[in-house]
Amino acid sequence: MTAAPRLLFAGTPEFAVPSAQAVLDSGYPLTAVYTQPDRPAGRGRQPRASPVKAWALAAGIPVYQPATLRDPAVQAELAVLAPDLLIVAAYGLILPPAVLAIPQLGCVNVHASLLPRWRGAAPIQRALLAGDAESGVCIMRMEAGLDTGPVFSRTCYPIISGMTGGELHDRLAVVGAETLRTVLPDLLADRLTPEPQDDADATYATKLDKSEAELDWNRPALELERQVLAFNPWPVAQTRLDGQTLRIWRARAEVESTEALPGTVLREASHGIVIATGSGILRLTEVQLPGGRPQPVAAFLNAHRLTGRRLGA
Missing domain, CATH: 3.10.25.10 (Formyl transferase, C-terminal domain)
Known part of the structure; x- marks a missing residue:
């Protein structure tokens, strides 16, 4: 790509912040950030901005907070931003096919597991519960299915004895950002051929209860x-x-x-x-x-x- 790419980032919790920062650290400005609406939190149940929103506002990046991406008006608003690539990390909202089709280079996801193992909402905790020897991060192309898209890059990370879910979460957030920073230039130049997942090996990380x-x-x-x-x-x-x-x-x-x-x-x-x-x-x-x-x-x-x-x- 000759002109500066137009990049959008979608994420919500603390896990996503290092990946968003990695985009800026790589020299690419973000056109806008998408994150979930403010939620009541704390004893007073006052609306609280997500960690990604707080980061984006501090960085001077426009923030969008739709309740859903299925709304045609929201999709039209996103299309007006004319993104070349949408980068997603723990956003928490479904991206319908109409949204997946908007960016010229598609949408990629920073996912905290070694796909196809642990597709879904809680891959870090499910890996620990299962006694997995390792976890990691995949940068994958997003499709309509749940974490079913082909994988551009994967980084393995050993699960150390005694490691908690919070500790693995924090480490994988950094690993994800490092992996994203490594592959981003090739993603933007459309030089990578992703590897399809084997659906027969898929396991699902259901949401914690x-x-x-x-x-x-x-x-x-x-x-x-x-x-x-x-x-x-x-x-x-x-x-x-x-x-x-x-x-x-x-x-x-x-x-x-x-x-x-x-x-x-x-x-x-x-x-x-x-x-x-x-x-x-x-x-x-x-x-x-x-x-x-x-x-x-x-x-x-x-x-x-x-x-x-x-x-x-």
Whole structure:
């Protein structure tokens, strides 16, 4: 392309901000940014701008916040911007075929998984829950299907033992931005041939639900560890203690045989509260009671004793 390309960016949460910044850092101005409408947040439930909107306003970039892209008027407004390429990262709205067809070079997505594994809304957490050894980021051409488009570039990232969903999220946000910056010149020059996905290998990362946060102590300790790590920082794994919700922010599975009923607190020390499970033990290392803050168990045990009690009952 000879003239400066006209680029649009669509994204909403914190994950998308590094990718948006990567476009500017590569020397390409953004014509406009699309993000979801402001949502009520905080105790006062006041409308709050998305992280991408806050970033765009600080950068002096026009912001559009349609509730849907299916509205013909919204599509016409987007078409007037005459984009060469639309870059998407965790936008959260469906791009209908009419929108996908507007940019001259199409639409590309920064997706936090190694497609075709974990198409869908929560690839980071689903990878942790499944015990995947690695995750990564794909830059893919968007199609009408859910994350079904061919892949321009992929970057693998190993999942380190003990890594939480939040930590993997933050790392992949950076990896995604780096990958986008690397391929953007070739994308704009239309020099890349994307690799089709094998639909037979596809898995789906369904949206997280708060109901998944409850720990079932009859399950193996390793599965419970994955649940705790994947759901940090949201929705946060939890169990019941004396009619209260005990949130568990960090834990690790260990191999140890016990005849105690699952959920029984076997022992406690400054380095962990040890719980019997369906197979092995789970050592809780960071917990939280209602009205309090997450704290290491050493601090928690200054005011609580749990040995011999049963969680989740």
